[in-house]
Each structure stands twice: as C-alpha cells, then as structure tokens.
Amino acid sequence: MMAICTGCSLLCEDIEVDFKDGRISTTKNLCRKGLGRYRSLYTERASPRVDGREAGLDDAISRAAGLLKEAKRPLLFGWSNSTLEAQSAGLDLAQKLGAVIDDTSSFCQGELLEMVLKGELPTCTLDDVRNYADMIFYWGSDPSNSHPRHMSRFSYYPRGEKRQRGYDEDRTAFVVDVRLSPTASMIKEGFFKLAPGGDASFMESMLAALGGKIPRLQDKKKVIAMVNTMKRADFGAIFPGLGLAYSMKGRMDILKRLVDGLNETSKYSVIPMVGHFNMRGFNQMLFEKTGFINRVSFADGVEHGPKQSIIEASKSCDVALIIGSDPISALPGGVARSLAKIPTIVIDPHRSLTSELAQVIIPSALSGMEAGGSAIRMDGVRVEFEPIVQGGGSLPDVEILKRIAEAV
Amino acid sequence: MLSVMEIYQLTPKTNCKKCGLPTCMAFAVALLGKEKKVVDCPPLMEEAKYQAKREKLIEAMAPIEGASETGLIIHEEKCYGCGNCVVACPVNVANDPKGTALGFGPTNDKAILVVEDGVVKCLNVEECRRFGPNKILCNACTATCPSKAIEFV
Ligand code: SF4
Ligand code: SF4
Ligand code: SF4
Ligand code: SF4
Numbered sequence: 001m002m003a004i005c006t007g008c009s010l011l012c013e014d015i016e017v018d019f020k021d022g023r024i025s026t027t028k029n030l031c032r033k034g035l036g037r038y039r040s041l042y043t044e045r046a047s048p049r050v051d052g053r054e055a056g057l058d059d060a061i062s063r064a065a066g067l068l069k070e071a072k073r074p075l076l077f078g079w080s081n082s083t084l085e086a087q088s089a090g091l092d093l094a095q096k097l098g099a100v101i102d103d104t105s106s107f108c109q110g111e112l113l114e115m116v117l118k119g120e121l122p123t124c125t126l127d128d129v130r131n132y133a134d135m136i137f138y139w140g141s142d143p144s145n146s147h148p149r150h151m152s153r154f155s156y157y158p159r160g161e162k163r164q165r166g167y168d169e170d171r172t173a174f175v176v177d178v179r180l181s182p183t184a185s186m187i188k189e190g191f192f193k194l195a196p197g198g199d200a201s202f203m204e205s206m207l208a209a210l211g212g213k214i215p216r217l218q219d220k221k222k223v224i225a226m227v228n229t230m231k232r233a234d235f236g237a238i239f240p241g242l243g244l245a246y247s248m249k250g251r252m253d254i255l256k257r258l259v260d261g262l263n264e265t266s267k268y269s270v271i272p273m274v275g276h277f278n279m280r281g282f283n284q285m286l287f288e289k290t291g292f293i294n295r296v297s298f299a300d301g302v303e304h305g306p307k308q309s310i311i312e313a314s315k316s317c318d319v320a321l322i323i324g325s326d327p328i329s330a331l332p333g334g335v336a337r338s339l340a341k342i343p344t345i346v347i348d349p350h351r352s353l354t355s356e357l358a359q360v361i362i363p364s365a366l367s368g369m370e371a372g373g374s375a376i377r378m379d380g381v382r383v384e385f386e387p388i389v390q391g392g393g394s395l396p397d398v399e400i401l402k403r404i405a406e407a408v
Numbered sequence: 409m410l411s412v413m414e415i416y417q418l419t420p421k422t423n424c425k426k427c428g429l430p431t432c433m434a435f436a437v438a439l440l441g442k443e444k445k446v447v448d449c450p451p452l453m454e455e456a457k458y459q460a461k462r463e464k465l466i467e468a469m470a471p472i473e474g475a476s477e478t479g480l481i482i483h484e485e486k487c488y489g490c491g492n493c494v495v496a497c498p499v500n501v502a503n504d505p506k507g508t509a510l511g512f513g514p515t516n517d518k519a520i521l522v523v524e525d526g527v528v529k530c531l532n533v534e535e536c537r538r539f540g541p542n543k544i545l546c547n548a549c550t551a552t553c554p555s556k557a558i559e560f561v
Binding site: 015016026027028030031032033034035036144145148149151152153158159166167182183185186 | 488489491492494498501509512513522523524527551552555
C-alpha cells in the first residue's frame, strides 16, 4: 500500500509498504532515515508508567491531568513530531492551563522560519524549486544526512517544467559548509569551505561582490564568479541549515540584505531546512494565533520572550509536559538538571532518556504509521495522511491531549 | 578500486598461455572484465609456490566477482537510500517520465536502480548503458552518489 513518511520534514508521499503477518516486510522509495522511523514501530516502545511503576493508560492520563492542574507554571514542550491536530489540542490545553508553550525551533531554525512567516524573507514551495530553479544553494546544511531525498525529489536531480534537461545542464549548485560534507562531495566545484563561525563575514564578502566591490575576505575570484553566476540565474533557492542558524544567530539581517540584493536582478527564495516532520506546522499555528512562533506564556494574556523558552522556563516551571521530544539528550545539560528537579509527563511512542526520568509516561501512536492527521512540509505545503497499521493499544497524541484537557 | 596492474602483480607472470590467453597481463584484463575467473589459471591454482599469490588474488577478486554484469558494486552499508542515482540515471528517466524523472520512486518495473528497504538495488541490468558489447561509459549513478555506496569495477 502507499504511505507517507514522517522521518523528516519532506513528508515523502510515494512510499510503498508491504506487509507480512501484520508486520512491515518490505518498503520501496523510503530512504534509510525513513526506514529507521518505520522500523521504530517495533523497537523501544514506551508503555504507561506512573512514578516508575507500570500503570494503566487511564491512570497515567489522570495523574498527568492532576499534576498539570496543581501546577502554578506548567511548561508544555516538544510539538515538532506531532500532527497539526495534536498541536491544536496542545494549544487549547496551554490556554486552559495558562501554561508556557515552546517547541524545538526555540534552539534551532526558529529565527529563520520566523522571518519567512513574517514575509521578511521571500519563499516558495519545493515544487516551484523542482519546476523552475536553476540555482540551488545549501548553506550550513547537508541534506544527504538530514533530508536524504531533498536533492533527488526537489532541488537538483529531478526534471521539472522549465528544467527538462537534467541537473548537469539545467541547474547549478553551491554548498557552503565548515566541512566537506557528503553533499559537498558531490558538488565539489561549487563548494566553499568556511572556518567555524565564518558565515557572516563570508556573506559580507558576497554582498561586496554583489555591489561590484572587491570582497575583502576569502578567495576573491571564486566569490566574484559565484556571485556573478547567482545574479544570472532565473530562479534561485537558498536552503539554510542548522550550521547557518547557529553561526548567524541574531545577525540574520545580513542574510536578508543578501537575499534582497539578489532579488534586485533575479528571483531568490529561502526555505529553511527544518528537521522534524511538523516543526513548521507548530510555528505556523502559534504564529497565526499569537503573532509569535514559539516561547509563549498564556499565564497572563500572551507573553513572549526568552523567559518563556525551554532553556529559561525549565528553571522557573514546576511541572513539564514533554511531547514527541527528548530534551534531556538533545539540549544542554542545564535543561536536563532543571527538568530532573520537577515532575515531568512524557507523551511519546518511544522510550528515551527524558522518559526514563519522567513521573508519568503516556505512550502514543506513531504519527504517519499508527495515527493519521496532517502536517506542514518544510516549505509550507500541507500534507494529510491516514494510518497504515493498528495502534497496538496506544492512542494518537491528539486523543491523549484532549483527554488530559477534559480531566484538568 | 583494484587496477589491472595490481591484479597482474598477483598472477604468476610467466606468460605460459595455459589460460588460453597470450599473456598474464591479458589474463589480468580478462579477470577485471569478468571474462575469466581466478581458477582459469592452472599454475596459480596448482603450484605450491603461488599459494600466497593465489589467496591474495582470490580475496582481491571477491568484490569484483560479486558485481553485476555491468561491473556495478553496491556497498549497502554506505547507502543512504537518497535516490540520487535512481533519479539521475538517464535510462530510468527515459523509461519513467512521470515517476523517477520527476523525483518520485519508479512507477513501473523498468527501472535499473531502485531503493528498497532503505538501500539501492540494481534490477534490469541489461537496460544499463554499460551492458553488453556496445556499452557506453555512463557514470551518472556513481557520480551523483554522496556516499560512494556504488562504484564500477
Ligand atoms: S527524505 Fe525524509 S520524508 Fe523522505 S523518506 Fe527520507 S526520512 Fe522520509
Ligand atoms: S595461465 Fe596463468 S601463468 Fe599462464 S599465462 Fe595465463 S595467467 Fe599467466
Ligand atoms: S551506468 Fe548509467 S545507465 Fe547504467 S545504471 Fe548507472 S546511470 Fe543508469
Ligand atoms: S547508492 Fe548512493 S546515490 Fe544511490 S541511493 Fe544509495 S547513497 Fe543514494
């Protein structure tokens, strides 16, 4: 049967799955990363627990509701691996509780995505890229690892309406990174290696070349040649990744100036390489509701700021609900220490370091396989999906959240 | 990848012609082209003094003998299943304008390269431009692989 993959924010829709004795036997078109997501159906699954002991699902849900009800400043964190339906139920719960809500974008692609959602950076869909782009630019991103089918499905290799002749004649690619990544190894002539943290000054030298000046840094001739090629392109797409997000934190105005400059003579769009399958969905939904993409407290109207980020809020909150995320292994140690001091509720299909420390564990169905719903692809396109296997006793995230909200 | 010279170094280098070829160098070329097997060299197989060479040659030839008729070797453990090779292969594209040409998985069963269970697989090898006597030295698939998971011998 046909299925979609929730292994990354490309949400590939052409996956063929065969079953044998109720289990997945073979898959077609799924990349290795996506296969890992599918195989995780059968490994490290979570089961309901309360205070370190096995419990029934109903007990776990009512204990979670009890903890949240008593909390003075509850924190609801995660969300990028949940469906839009679950995210919406989570927002309702946050408002009802007057809670702080934040997601993983808070420490990765948030800044960039916010600029895209606010219209500060022009954007387009990946289908536009496939049909029209003759210039693609990976900056601090390595799709071969993070989004394995990005280049074959959309950016470089496929034929499109205006790009019928294939990548070697129709498209040019550049890669900027601090190391010769697997992606860069395919695009050797278009690869620029930067020193760590060198993104801003490299961008400045591109801006200089764009303005007809001699760049002060880097390999001058190569930068000038690149910028001239970029100016001549009909349709360019820039894919910034985590490398750029970390290196340019707080200085994204330079990127904006570069994109604006390129758009004076050509057409350039930016699509941030968000990782988890529905991070953009959460950011978009919160933005529509509050004008902010993350770090919001509903305690007193809508408050936004660094105090409401997971990093700070984990210190000031007295209960945390963590859904579809493993902050204890993914975030700096300070967050782990703070979370270890307060009661935590984990909703997740899998066991994790975070769930090891949790007071309450509520297992959930794996979205895309056991649970249907919808999600927003990295480029803003909405994708809907149906479950392809039985949930094996776990409820979809949305049901769990609704039941918690009812019991609060 | 193994070169003709490296293989030649592991033959007896006596040009005895028992393999049916005029020289050991010709035998090395034939080994690389998969037209001969190590066992086709009687002295190497039978004479004790070539034991070390024999073992080394058999070991060196193992991946080549496991390659497809076009000489394609797949290192599954390195493959990301990214599909670059599938979409870049000109034969796949010509045979499937609504599928692989547009970046999707194959929509018919003519594809040479497909991704199954997260790794690349070679089917319909006779369709490959490198197949048979009139072969063209196409390398669109290996050139677009980010992890060197596929190569030609
Ligand atoms: S590229 Fe992403 S969505 Fe597509 S199959 Fe791989 S992991 Fe799944
Ligand atoms: S049989 Fe062996 S030793 Fe004799 S010519 Fe052929 S390869 Fe060389
Ligand atoms: S050599 Fe060419 S025709 Fe053969 S599989 Fe590779 S890309 Fe396709
Ligand atoms: S062989 Fe290379 S190009 Fe083909 S799917 Fe595997 S990693 Fe990608």
